[in-house]
Amino acid sequence: MESPSTRSHSLEVIDVIEETAEAVSVVFSRPEGETFAYLPGQFLTLRVPGTPEDGTSWAPRCYSLSSTPAVDPHLQVTIKRTAGGYASNWLCDNAKPGLVLESLTPGGRFIVSDDPDELVLLAAGSGITPVLSILRSELTGSSASITLIYANRDRNSIIFDSALAQLEATYPNRLRVTHWLESERGLPDAAGLRSAFPASTITTSAYLCGPTGFMDAAVAAAVAAGIDRARIHREAFASLTTDPFDEPSLAPDSSNDVATVTVTLDGTTATLPWPTEQVLLDTLLAAGLDAPYVCREGNCGGCAFKLLDGEVRMLINDALDDYEIGSGVRLACQSVPCVDEITVEFD
Template sequence: MDPSTPAQSHPLEVIDVIEETADAVSLVFARPAGERFDYLPGQFLTLRVPGTPEDGTTWAPRCYSLSSTPGIDPHLQVTVKRTAGGYASNWLCDNAKPGMILESLPPGGRFTVRDSPDALVLFAAGSGITPVISILRAALAESAVPVALVYANRDRGSVVFDAALAELAGAYGERLRLTHWLESERGLPNAAALGALLPAPTVATSAYLCGPAPFMDCATEAAAAAGIDGARIHREAFSSLTGDPFAATPSGAPAGGPTSPDGAATATVGLNGETTVIAWPRDQVLLDALLDRGLDAPYVCREGNCGGCAFTLRRGEVHMLVNDTLDDYELGNGVRLACQSLPRADDLEVEFD
């Protein structure tokens, strides 16, 4: 491992490369021993892709959703689709091969089923199927809930996991209502047309959406118009990383009892099965306060758009500088982002799952 990478990163070995379509491949990684790479359907890996000397880039960190399903697939799998002008996606599609080692951070992300639905509506477009198929397979295998999936693509040749989806539809019959929207046949999707494809929702129907922002806007409107509670409509947020989450962080002071800088709040932190009391400076985000104390807090982007540092606020009040990933359901249940939270109370209690 490069000594400049943080301790939470891990080398992953590519054991297979699967050509899904002409412009998409799945990378299968041998799963490391231990719990650090346990994950939930819908989460992602952050990979450290080699950069190019020409533009002075040593590494290109990128987040890719896991298309494998825990409890079903023994290995980790991410699916990468080429994007026009996208360095990392094209590099992986052209160069990834069995035996290659790529550095990865542990799984992260909040695009997971967490509101106990009795029916699921899934919308995906293009590479947005990657986390959705993981959610889909888990729901079908582990529950009895009916699932409706609307999947949009340019044409039949661009449908990722076409054969796998057909196999699931055949295996689960009426439990899986699968609709392909092909722009070559129907044109661009709109809210009214998408809504017409949905079954009548129940009180506890939840919708999960992943794809380009205009598609998710249409799907959100369609789900709401169909009668799905807005608090149960969840979108995956796509944002480019502007920093390097693999960069080593300052060691700071060793973990231990609280320190008491003037005016600091006091935070009781539940992390990795242990409880620690720290002084939390008013002008420092929680993640930095924890890392400065030598505590192994989870994070990925440090920019407020991935959810990798999410925690539950049990007591007190915080102000978040940026939030591009948490929805109203999560905020209502006390979920906050450590990389963006400043204390707004004297005494706080926070807990990391």
């Protein structure tokens, strides 16, 4: 299969594991000659074949990696069927060894970025996927104590049930797993989740992944437990409406006004003219810089950067919460300059 863009790679399926009646793990071999490095908690963007009925050739979707880079030799994503979800159902029905799919290199900001003595991980349903990667990484690579609170509809819908039990048995002094089953307790709420938290310290961090309602309750529980808001991290995906595998069409520079941006990217710093009617991502790509991005729509956070100096305006923001905005995080695909001199940095 020919790669649709220079940013994509061909991944071959080498195994498919049935996790539950509604979820499978798809294992890929790493591309030859490519390290395909990733961090625990990141995701792959896969190009799933589309259908003539909906008039699309491809259906790009983001799926979190459930594998752990320091532990697993291969790449693994775990996919749960969703009602009316074309791509998830297609993969559950059609993924088999030998299938080749295109993938962008791993991306995402849902990674352990602080240095906690204690971790609280909260997941619901398929939200366990990046959380498992983080959990295994921290158990093998740190000394942190970990509490996992995992919500599901019922016992049969728990993804990685036996793997989690084995981890808890292997690390009895460091890992505590609490299952929240809606069939027994109803939907998770902040008070109930809070009751499962350990005694909080200033170096406790919380990482959350699941539906919006669950994560809102989890954030409220973490705040009530006394966890610093800077140490509460949440992951969410929005559906892609464009194909990030296509080479981007850069917005034309129609402005006579030009700001100046100093950008640090991949350890290199450059100073560039930035037309005031052009988003930062287009400015960087036009200058030949390999800026990160996925959706270009303001809803995935794949192009997030830190605003160090100056002021920008975002046209759309469906990815960053108020705390991230207050901390200076912005989206390159939606940011236009508001002042003459701006300094930014990409992690």
